[in-house]
Amino acid sequence: MKLLKIRTGLLCAALILQGTLVFAKDASAPRYTDSGPEPLLARVFEHIEQQRWDVALKETESLVKAYPNFRLAHLIKGDLLMARTRPLSRFGEGGEKEAKDQVADLREEAIARLRAYRNKPDEKVVPRYLLQMRPDQKHAVVVDTQKARLYLYQNDNGTPRFVADYYIAHGKLGADKFKEGDKKTPIGVYHVTSSIPRQKLPDFYGSGAFPINYPNAWDKKQGRNGSGIWLHGTPSDTFSRPPKASDGCVVLANTDLDALAKNLQLGTTPVIISNNIEWLSLDDWQAERTSLIGMIDEWRSDWESLDINRYARHYAKEFSSDGKDLAAWVAQKKKVNAGKQWIKVKTDNISMFRNPGRDDYVVVTFEQDYQSSNLSNRMQKRQYWIKDGGRWKILFEDAV
Amino acid sequence: MPTLFARPAALSFSHGARSLLIAAGLTLGLGLFLAAPAVANTVEEASQSLKAGDHAKALDQINRFLSDKPKDAQGRFLKGLILTGLNKPNDAIAVFRKLAEDYPDLPEPYNNLAVIYAQQKQYEKAKEALEQAIRTHPAYATAHENLGDIYSRLASQAYGKALQIDGSNASAQTKLAMINDLVGAPAKVGAGKTASPAHPTVQPPKPVVVAAAPVTAEPAKPTAPPVITKPEPVKPADPVKPEPVKPATKPADATAEIAAAIDGWLSAWSRKDVKTYLAAYAKDFQTPNGQARKAWEAERSQRVGKPGKIEVSRDKFSIKAEGDDKVVVRFRQHYKSANLNTSSGKTLVLVKRDGKWLIQQERVG
Numbered sequence: 001m002k003l004l005k006i007r008t009g010l011l012c013a014a015l016i017l018q019g020t021l022v023f024a025k026d027a028s029a030p031r032y033t034d035s036g037p038e039p040l041l042a043r044v045f046e047h048i049e050q051q052r053w054d055v056a057l058k059e060t061e062s063l064v065k066a067y068p069n070f071r072l073a074h075l076i077k078g079d080l081l082m083a084r085t086r087p088l089s090r091f092g093e094g095g096e097k098e099a100k101d102q103v104a105d106l107r108e109e110a111i112a113r114l115r116a117y118r119n120k121p122d123e124k125v126v127p128r129y130l131l132q133m134r135p136d137q138k139h140a141v142v143v144d145t146q147k148a149r150l151y152l153y154q155n156d157n158g159t160p161r162f163v164a165d166y167y168i169a170h171g172k173l174g175a176d177k178f179k180e181g182d183k184k185t186p187i188g189v190y191h192v193t194s195s196i197p198r199q200k201l202p203d204f205y206g207s208g209a210f211p212i213n214y215p216n217a218w219d220k221k222q223g224r225n226g227s228g229i230w231l232h233g234t235p236s237d238t239f240s241r242p243p244k245a246s247d248g249c250v251v252l253a254n255t256d257l258d259a260l261a262k263n264l265q266l267g268t269t270p271v272i273i274s275n276n277i278e279w280l281s282l283d284d285w286q287a288e289r290t291s292l293i294g295m296i297d298e299w300r301s302d303w304e305s306l307d308i309n310r311y312a313r314h315y316a317k318e319f320s321s322d323g324k325d326l327a328a329w330v331a332q333k334k335k336v337n338a339g340k341q342w343i344k345v346k347t348d349n350i351s352m353f354r355n356p357g358r359d360d361y362v363v364v365t366f367e368q369d370y371q372s373s374n375l376s377n378r379m380q381k382r383q384y385w386i387k388d389g390g391r392w393k394i395l396f397e398d399a400v
Numbered sequence: 401m402p403t404l405f406a407r408p409a410a411l412s413f414s415h416g417a418r419s420l421l422i423a424a425g426l427t428l429g430l431g432l433f434l435a436a437p438a439v440a441n442t443v444e445e446a447s448q449s450l451k452a453g454d455h456a457k458a459l460d461q462i463n464r465f466l467s468d469k470p471k472d473a474q475g476r477f478l479k480g481l482i483l484t485g486l487n488k489p490n491d492a493i494a495v496f497r498k499l500a501e502d503y504p505d506l507p508e509p510y511n512n513l514a515v516i517y518a519q520q521k522q523y524e525k526a527k528e529a530l531e532q533a534i535r536t537h538p539a540y541a542t543a544h545e546n547l548g549d550i551y552s553r554l555a556s557q558a559y560g561k562a563l564q565i566d567g568s569n570a571s572a573q574t575k576l577a578m579i580n581d582l583v584g585a586p587a588k589v590g591a592g593k594t595a596s597p598a599h600p601t602v603q604p605p606k607p608v609v610v611a612a613a614p615v616t617a618e619p620a621k622p623t624a625p626p627v628i629t630k631p632e633p634v635k636p637a638d639p640v641k642p643e644p645v646k647p648a649t650k651p652a653d654a655t656a657e658i659a660a661a662i663d664g665w666l667s668a669w670s671r672k673d674v675k676t677y678l679a680a681y682a683k684d685f686q687t688p689n690g691q692a693r694k695a696w697e698a699e700r701s702q703r704v705g706k707p708g709k710i711e712v713s714r715d716k717f718s719i720k721a722e723g724d725d726k727v728v729v730r731f732r733q734h735y736k737s738a739n740l741n742t743s744s745g746k747t748l749v750l751v752k753r754d755g756k757w758l759i760q761q762e763r764v765g
Contacts, residue, residue, distance in 0.1 A: 071562040078558035085548040085555075086689050095559035102563045237564075 037067050038117035044076060056080055070239040072106045105242030112148035112243045113167055121162060125279040129272045130160040131289045132352035139263040143250055143273040145175040145185055148243040166256040169241040171248045175275040180226040185248050186214040187357040190271045192264050206233020207254040210264055212271050233257040274356035292352055295392040300345045308334045316386055316393040341373040361386045361395060443475050450482055458482045473503055480512060481580060489516045507533035507540045508579040514546055515578045523554045542577045658750060661757035669712045674701045682751050682758035710737040725752035
C-alpha cells in the first residue's frame with residue numbers, strides 16, 4: 001500500500017502528538033465548556049491520524065473560517081493540500097523552505113494546544129499555589145509557561161473552581177525572569193495592578209493590557225529587576241503567537257483576553273506564574289491549607305500571650321527585620337512586651353498563596369487589627385512562611 | 401456509436417503573460433454532431449483560424465456555425481477556446497460552464513474552466529472544477545496534473561498565510577494545461593444531455609503522487625513528552641561522482657550521440673521498459689519539486705509501467721551547448737495513448753557521464 005505510506009509520512013508529527021496525548025483522553029467525559037480552536041484542531045489531527053484526508057481538510061477549512069488569522073490552521077491546510085501533490089515527511093514541511101523557524105514555532109504551538117486540550121485539569125485537583133483566596137478575590141489566574149496555558153479559577157467560598165483555560169505565549173527565552181531585558185517571564189505570586197485600554201496601546205498589544213506587580217517585594221529582595229510585565233492581547237494580523245514569543249509578558253488571543261478581562265479586579269486578582277504547575281488533590285490541598293491556617297492562628301495567639309519564647313518560635317532562623325537578625329529582633333520585642341499588660345490581635349481577610357518558584361514559601365496577607373494596653377494599630381500585613389524543620393515559620397514580614 | 405475524427409495536429413497558443421501548455425488529442429465526435437461535411441468544415445475552419453492566431457476570424461466563423469447548431473458541443477468548446485485566446489475569460493467561463501452543465505460527463509470543459517479560474521487566481525473554484533473532471537474521468541491525466549498544480553498553489557497560499565510569507569512566489573511557474581480539443585474516453589462518453597450519471601464505478605480522486613516517502617519517525621510512546629522527533633531530511637540518491645576529464649567531443653558526433661540518447665529514452669518509455677527508461681536519468685537528476693529520488697522513481701515506474709499501449713515520439717530538436725559535457729535540448733514531444741494524445745514542448749538538460757548522455761533536468765515547455 002504505497003499510497004498509504006506517503007501519508008504516514010505526511011503528518012508523523014500529528015501521530016506523535018496524538019500518541020502522547022491520547023492516553024489522557026478517556027480519563028473522564030468532558031467536564032468543562034470547550035472554547036477556542038482546540039476542539040476542532042484536535043479533531044483535525046484525529047482525522048489526519050486516521051488518514052481521512054478529505055475530512056481533515058474540510059475541518060481545517062472550518063477552522064480557518066472560524067479563526068481567519070490562525071496561522072497554525074493555515075499551515076495544516078497547506079500540508080493537507082501539498083500532500084496531494086508530493087510526499088511530505090514532516091509537519092509543516094511544505095513551508096519550511098521559506099520560513100523554517102516559523103514552522104518550528106507553529107509546531108510548538110500545535111503541541112502546546114493539543115497537550116493542554118487533552119490534559120485539562122481534573123476537577124479533583126487544584127494548583128497547590130491557591131491555598132487561600134480572600135473573599136473579595138473573585139478569581140485567580142494561574143499560568144503554566146511550559147504548557148503555554150493560563151487557567152482561570154473562581155473563588156467558591158475559598159475553594160478554587162476551574163472556570164476556563166487559554167493558550168498563552170510567554171518569554172522568548174523562557175521563564176524565571178531575573179533582570180531587565182532577559183526576555184523571560186517572571187515566576188512568582190503577583191496581582192493585576194491596572195488596566196490599559198486598547199485605544200492607548202499600539203496594535204501590537206491587541207485588545208488591552210493588564211500590568212502585574214513584577215518585581216514584587218520578594219523579587220526585589222533577591223535582586224531581581226526589570227519592569228513592564230503585562231498580560232496582553234495579540235496584534236490584529238494573527239490569532240495567536242508561538243509559545244515562546246514575548247519579551248516576558250503573558251500574551252493571550254484577543255478574544256481570550258477579553259473574556260479574561262471580565263474577571264480581573266485591578267489591584268486584587270492574583271496572577272500566579274509557574275513554569276510547571278504542581279497540582280494537589282483537593283484532600284492534600286485542604287490538609288496543607290488547614291495546617292498553615294492553624295499555624296497562623298497559633299502565631300496570633302502566641303503573640304497575644306506576651307510569652308516571648310512562644311511568640312519567637314514562629315520565626316525562622318534566617319528571619320530578619322530592619323537589618324536585625326532573629327536574636328536582635330527577639331530581644332527588642334521582649335523589651336517592647338515588657339511594657340504591656342495585654343495584646344489583642346485579629347487577622348481578617350487572610351490570603352495564602354504558595355510561591356511557584358524555587359523559593360518555596362507561602363505569601364500570607366491579612367488585615368491585622370492590633371490592640372494593646374499602650375498601642376493600637378491596623379495594617380495590611382504580609383508574611384512569607386516557609387517550612388523550617390517540618391514546621392511552618394515566618395521568614396519575613398512587612399506592612400503593605 | 402461515437403464517431404472518431406482524427407485531429408491533424410496539436411494546437412498551441414499562449415495567453416497573455418502566463419503561457420499555458422496545451423494538450424491536444426483525438427477528437428471524439430459526440431454522436432450529436434454527425435454533421436454534414438460542410439458544417440464540420442466550418443468548425444475546422446474556425447479551428448484553423450485559431451491555430452493561425454486570427455482569433456477575430458475564428459470567433460466569427462464559430463459564431464456562424466453555432467447560429468445553425470447552437471447545441472453543438474464541439475463548436476461551443478472551440479468557442480470557449482477562442483474566447484480564452486481573445487482574453488475574454490469571463491465569456492469563456494460562461495461557455496465552458498454551460499457546456500459542462502449540458503454534458504456533465506465531459507471532463508474537458510471542467511478542465512478548461514479550471515485553467516481560466518486559476519489564471520484569475522480563483523484556486524478554490526479551479527480545484528472544484530478539476531475535481532469534477534476527475535470524478536467523471538478518474539484516469540484523466542491532464543486534469544490530475546492540473547489539479548496537482550492547483551493543490552500546490554492553494555498550499556502555497558495557505559503556507560503564505562501561516563508563515564506570513566508571500567506564498568505566490570513559491571510556485572510562480574505554472575504548468576496548467578488547457579485542453580484544446582474535446583477528447584472523450586471512447587465508449588464512455590454518452591450522448592450529451594441524456595447521458596447516464598457519472599460512472600458508478602468511478603474511483604475517488606487519487607492523489608497525484610503515489611510514491612512512498614522514506615519516513616523514519618516513530619510515534620512516541622504514550623508516556624514520553626510530546627516532542628516531535630524530526631526524521632532526517634530526505635537526501636538525494638547519491639553524491640555526484642567527479643567526472644574524469646575527457647577530450648571534447650566533436651559537435652557532429654555529439655549531436656548524433658544526443659539524438660541516440662533521447663530516442664533510446666523515448667523508445668524505452670514507449671515500450672514501457674522502466675529499467676532502461678530510468679537509466680536514462682543522471683544520478684543527480686533534478687526531480688520535480690525536489691522529490692526524493694526513490695519516490696520519483698517509484699512514481700515514474702508506476703506511471704510508465706501502467707498497462708495500455710502508448711507511443712512517445714518527438715519532432716526535430718534544437719541543441720544549445722552549455723559546456724563540453726552539458727547541453728540543453730528542446731523539442732516537441734508527442735504522447736499518444738488510448739484516451740490521451742498530447743503534444744508539448746519539452747526541455748531536457750543532458751550531461752555526459754562516463755561517455756553517456758544522461759538527463760539531468762526535464763521540463764515541460
